[in-house]
Amino acid sequence: MDAVFIFSAIFLCGSLLSQATAGLVEDKQALFDFINNIPHSRSLNWNVNLPVCSSWIGVACSPDNSRVIALRLPGVGLQGQIPPNTISRLTAIQILSLRSNGLSGPFPPDFFNLTNLSFLYLQFNHFSGPLPLDFSAWKNLTIINLSSNAFNGSIPSSISNLTYLTALNLANNSLSGEIPALSLPSLQQLDIANNSLTGKVPKSLQRFPISTFLGNNISFTNSPPVLPVRPPASQPSPSSAKLSESAILGIIAGGCVLGFVIFASILIAYCWKRKGDNGLAGKAQKGERSPEKAVPGSQDGNRLVFFEGCNYAFDLEDLLRASAEVLGKGTFGTAYKAILEDTTTVVVKRLKEVTVGKREFEQQMDLVGSIEHENVVELRAYYYSKEEKLMVYDYYSEGSISAMLHGKRGEDRTPLDWETRLRIAIGAARGIACIHTENGGKLVHGNIRSSNIFLNSQNHGCVSDLGLTTLMSPIIAPAISRATGYRAPEVIDTRKATQPSDVYSFGVLLLELLTGKSPVHATGGDEVIHLVRWVHSVVREEWTAEVFDVELMRYPNIEEQMVEMLQIAMACVMRMPDQRPKMPDVVKMVEDVRRVDNGNRPSDEIKSEASTPPPPPPPPPQAVVGMESSCPL
Ligand SMILES: *[C@@H]1O[C@H](CO)[C@@H](O)[C@H](O)[C@H]1NC(C)=O
Ligand SMILES: *[C@@H]1O[C@H](CO)[C@@H](O)[C@H](O)[C@H]1NC(C)=O
Ligand SMILES: *[C@@H]1O[C@H](CO)[C@@H](O)[C@H](O)[C@H]1NC(C)=O
Ligand SMILES: *[C@@H]1O[C@H](CO)[C@@H](O)[C@H](O)[C@H]1NC(C)=O
Ligand SMILES: *[C@@H]1O[C@H](CO)[C@@H](O)[C@H](O)[C@H]1NC(C)=O
Ligand SMILES: *[C@@H]1O[C@H](CO)[C@@H](O)[C@H](O)[C@H]1NC(C)=O
Ligand SMILES: *[C@@H]1O[C@H](CO)[C@@H](O)[C@H](O)[C@H]1NC(C)=O
Ligand SMILES: *[C@@H]1O[C@H](CO)[C@@H](O)[C@H](O)[C@H]1NC(C)=O
Ligand SMILES: *[C@@H]1O[C@H](CO)[C@@H](O)[C@H](O)[C@H]1NC(C)=O
Numbered sequence: 001m002d003a004v005f006i007f008s009a010i011f012l013c014g015s016l017l018s019q020a021t022a023g024l025v026e027d028k029q030a031l032f033d034f035i036n037n038i039p040h041s042r043s044l045n046w047n048v049n050l051p052v053c054s055s056w057i058g059v060a061c062s063p064d065n066s067r068v069i070a071l072r073l074p075g076v077g078l079q080g081q082i083p084p085n086t087i088s089r090l091t092a093i094q095i096l097s098l099r100s101n102g103l104s105g106p107f108p109p110d111f112f113n114l115t116n117l118s119f120l121y122l123q124f125n126h127f128s129g130p131l132p133l134d135f136s137a138w139k140n141l142t143i144i145n146l147s148s149n150a151f152n153g154s155i156p157s158s159i160s161n162l163t164y165l166t167a168l169n170l171a172n173n174s175l176s177g178e179i180p181a182l183s184l185p186s187l188q189q190l191d192i193a194n195n196s197l198t199g200k201v202p203k204s205l206q207r208f209p210i211s212t213f214l215g216n217n218i219s220f221t222n223s224p225p226v227l228p229v230r231p232p233a234s235q236p237s238p239s240s241a242k243l244s245e246s247a248i249l250g251i252i253a254g255g256c257v258l259g260f261v262i263f264a265s266i267l268i269a270y271c272w273k274r275k276g277d278n279g280l281a282g283k284a285q286k287g288e289r290s291p292e293k294a295v296p297g298s299q300d301g302n303r304l305v306f307f308e309g310c311n312y313a314f315d316l317e318d319l320l321r322a323s324a325e326v327l328g329k330g331t332f333g334t335a336y337k338a339i340l341e342d343t344t345t346v347v348v349k350r351l352k353e354v355t356v357g358k359r360e361f362e363q364q365m366d367l368v369g370s371i372e373h374e375n376v377v378e379l380r381a382y383y384y385s386k387e388e389k390l391m392v393y394d395y396y397s398e399g400s401i402s403a404m405l406h407g408k409r410g411e412d413r414t415p416l417d418w419e420t421r422l423r424i425a426i427g428a429a430r431g432i433a434c435i436h437t438e439n440g441g442k443l444v445h446g447n448i449r450s451s452n453i454f455l456n457s458q459n460h461g462c463v464s465d466l467g468l469t470t471l472m473s474p475i476i477a478p479a480i481s482r483a484t485g486y487r488a489p490e491v492i493d494t495r496k497a498t499q500p501s502d503v504y505s506f507g508v509l510l511l512e513l514l515t516g517k518s519p520v521h522a523t524g525g526d527e528v529i530h531l532v533r534w535v536h537s538v539v540r541e542e543w544t545a546e547v548f549d550v551e552l553m554r555y556p557n558i559e560e561q562m563v564e565m566l567q568i569a570m571a572c573v574m575r576m577p578d579q580r581p582k583m584p585d586v587v588k589m590v591e592d593v594r595r596v597d598n599g600n601r602p603s604d605e606i607k608s609e610a611s612t613p614p615p616p617p618p619p620p621p622q623a624v625v626g627m628e629s630s631c632p633l
Helices: 002-017 022-035 109-113 157-161 237-241 245-273 278-286 316-321 358-369 401-406 418-441 482-486 489-494 499-515 531-541 559-572 583-593 603-610
Strands: 059-061 068-072 095-097 102-105 119-121 126-130 143-145 150-153 167-169 174-178 189-191 196-200 217-219 323-329 333-339 345-351 379-384 389-394 453-455 461-463 520-522 528-530
Touching: 022 068, 358 379, 401 453, 401 499, 418 453, 418 461, 418 499, 418 559, 418 583, 482 499, 499 531, 499 559, 499 583, 528 531, 531 559, 559 583
Parallel strands: 068 095, 095 119, 102 126, 119 143, 126 150, 143 167, 150 174, 167 189, 174 196, 196 217
Antiparallel strands: 059 068, 323 333, 333 345, 345 389, 379 389, 453 461, 520 528
């Protein structure tokens, strides 16, 4: 919190005190000339009217806001050659990251102008041709990452002039020739694996592990440096002494992989443990030492997979650097609110106990991610690795319906009016009905509850968190939790969610909207009350206003609608699955509630009379027709 505050305070003061200087105006023009002349698939908010230093995605300025000193555009789908004389005009730039794009052509020769450049990340592009012969212009280069491109030719020996260089990564290119005898005392990381280098490892570089040089045709003059990896203990020492060189390589490489995996888990766990706003604080403390911390898992096979139409511009590393705040612990894992460096806010769900393999996971994600419906919260991206399974959704600042219904009741809280509750019910019903038509009518939501329902831009309900049950081990029902209150009786035995059990959960949601009570709640004593049972018992006596939320009592003329809705809810929570209505029918019933005491008049006219005080005018229900949807609704 503090760090964020201080950070924004500095930003604010900075922008108030200093007018945009000539340097900044020119930098802005250079950025425009760059972005307007290169195809890119994600849109950036580089708008003339927005302040460059505080708003433009991927751009950072000097503390006095006089120059652009960092440009980070990883994974925004840049294509083709960098237009000449654009980025090279950002002469004060220190950090340049264009990694994970589709950039091609030679190493941009005009980068020589960027004499203050300290961190250069161009990995995972299609750059080709030779590396610059003379590196001496960039005296300050600290990290160079050109891996996974198509550079060829030899490694220039002028790299030796880079006295501050701490990391050099040229892996996965087509570099050939011998490795120059680089003398770089401050170099800590080197990776030139997977090239076509030949000859011997020069003495000055023999301190680096073998993995640095793998995938070339290189011989080691002296005995290779030893990693602290022991051969299997069962091996008697005489035979281990006779291990062939390739076996040793195998063992060492294996050790590297193992170490890598352990390191990755620790790092990811560490990043995610930093709750609150530590992400930003940590970054501020570390300063510019390593502005682009390498986070394992961002390699080609294991990156954040975005769905089409998503214009977020971040990747896994950005996500892991974001400040994260726990939103809630759900049935399938923990949800975080992640605020990225550029203030983009998303919800990241970290799944636990995923039991399926990568392919099955990806197939299910593709299925879920393909659903486009205004009443289904879109899955924006996902990530799968052995250690981590993440899902990325949009963030809804108003919170879930659960928060709206059960949040602290008091004077400063606006109660949910009936009109809004109706729209939540209608929206959620449409969303679930859409889900039930997917995958040949076989997709199940599996986790319908008020904490997974949000208000969309039209103030209708919008469902999230779908389709995860098939990825998990069967639900282990905790003795008493909110989730149990939504669970259909048969699911408690079979532990398998179905479409009829979705209908049951939706019925519980309706009861929640009507009563304002949680599906499982404690009374004064130790007694725990299940909402469905409680409603049954009250209703058995007679139709009584006691069921309904006291907060709804202030709205006149809605009792008939509430009773109608109660009947729908009771139908949905029928004990026998086959007695419950199907979701498309539920949609019709819920939509009809509004018309219940108004004959056949179109619902638009009714609203003005039916609800006082008038809520913000909801869009006509027809709004749902003609929207982009993969569901035939
Ligand atoms: C490079 O950075 C230094 C301070 O770090 C600054 O004084 C100098 O003006 C910069 N050079 C350019 C060309 O911006
Ligand atoms: C930048 O490079 C261009 C050639 O690409 C050159 O004409 C120009 O003088 C250079 N500017 C600076 C400040 O070095
Ligand atoms: C290198 O960085 C230092 C600060 O770390 C700065 O003072 C200096 O001007 C930079 N050198 C060049 C050539 O820009
Ligand atoms: C590098 O690749 C280009 C084609 O991209 C080729 O024309 C050139 O001969 C190659 N150079 C070397 C040294 O292999
Ligand atoms: C270092 O740079 C100077 C020019 O600045 C050049 O003469 C020298 O050859 C370079 N060193 C290497 C090892 O390339
Ligand atoms: C070298 O390439 C192989 C195959 O593409 C890949 O599996 C391996 O991870 C690469 N090694 C390094 C160090 O990048
Ligand atoms: C590896 O290099 C040696 C000479 O250093 C050469 O004889 C051999 O053919 C090369 N092997 C390959 C696969 O290029
Ligand atoms: C360079 O990029 C590769 C691939 O993303 C990454 O594995 C490596 O850690 C990076 N190295 C540095 C020093 O940033
Ligand atoms: C090299 O490519 C392989 C896959 O082809 C990838 O796994 C690895 O991370 C890459 N290494 C670097 C350093 O970019």
